Amino acid sequence: MMEPIRIRSLANEVLDRVVAAITSGEFEPGEKLSESQLARQLGISRGPVREALHQLEGKLVERVPRLGVSVIQFDHDSLQQLFYLREALEGMAARLAALNAPDGWADEAEALLRRHEADIRDTGSRAYRQRSVDEDFHVSIARAAGCVNIERILLNEVNFQLRIARLKSSMRPGRAEEALRQHFEIVEAIRARDPDRAEAAMRRHIASARISTLAALDGQAGKGGEPG
Amino acid sequence: MMEPIRIRSLANEVLDRVVAAITSGEFEPGEKLSESQLARQLGISRGPVREALHQLEGKLVERVPRLGVSVIQFDHDSLQQLFYLREALEGMAARLAALNAPDGWADEAEALLRRHEADIRDTGSRAYRQRSVDEDFHVSIARAAGCVNIERILLNEVNFQLRIARLKSSMRPGRAEEALRQHFEIVEAIRARDPDRAEAAMRRHIASARISTLAALDGQAGKGGEPG
DNA sequence: ATGTTGCATACTGCCGACAGTTGTCAGGTT
């Protein structure tokens, strides 16, 4: 098969690596990232590194003029705001998916959820796989909505920040099953072509995820304690 | 008053100029922007120009690897999607504003709307001033919401694209008055601290703006005709 | 006439280097 050759610039490569490093916890929140140092470590010039870091500004890193960039930090407020943003965007995505999703979409999504269901039943370790499936589900809805703006923001901003947040807060027992039920509700509303119900179901889902995640974060924050 | 000195890099300066040039129609949609040419015209190196264009990627310009950037084009679909994005984000912003806005906010917003009302009554030319006031109103709500994520996206993505769209479609007679009434409804809902009503009012407002704008665009498209 | 090949031009992606600025720390001062 003659697949088209993917053109990957160095800046793109650096972008992927930095995103992976931050979302995997290799770079800690608040850590300062030096253009020069990264360039030396990667064996390339500062130009592509600079480009990649600029593309992540406001998403995964913060910039201070003449001082450089540092990995964003998450406090209670900014995490709450991230969930509000998700509720708005993914709610609208679910609404548009109910209107625009292709006919076979609901069946495929349901198959995905069945696999997810089996995963939860089989293995007690619900850590990574479940999160990956969960991401796939939400990404699938964003694609089905057919709105490139929303899809881009969810992919390049929300998901990245969400992965950082997930590094810190573990899931509460029972939350996976609850989320799965809500996912089924969303798919059914989209299958029924009911935009109001689809948006409402998605917003309930995100809202309960917000409450659960913030509670988990607060519990861990109390356990870990803060310096000072 | 000791205002903080704004540190402006060349890249920032270029960013502002390019945004102004695109949103004022100096660069037409689809026009190719050459890094080298812009750098020569501005009398600087290609570095800052490159940076600025990268920051506008996906917002005001499109990039094709090894080919460069060109000003984004708006068809019916992408404009509709822009309004869906607005409806989601600004609806949530209105909801959060109803919850978080400081006490004096509603009075200030109402004063802004009164000035807007006077403008509409006094002058028949509702072109620029009205649009500026309209922008101020929506920006004010985004700020009052206290959600930096939503505020940033509205400011750096939605508003820019909206200005391009406004270059092409003129307002229908009576639309300004309708929009003003809807603005008052939104402010009243926020003053009453009623998040459901605030979000619903804002979404009705954006939805009617969407219908009006798309109708105006289609009418002009039929008049102008398309090549081919 | 149509399609292919080769070349000239302009541009993007990338690099190494320089100026100005910021943070740090030794050394001296009060």
Add this chain to the structure above:
DNA sequence: AACCTGACAACTGTCGGCAGTATGCAACAT
């Protein structure tokens, strides 16, 4: 001992230049 001072190191912002690639055009083959 605490504070100020000045130099050193590292980094960001910017620049000019080089290699590889895409566009347009002319010459050639079919």
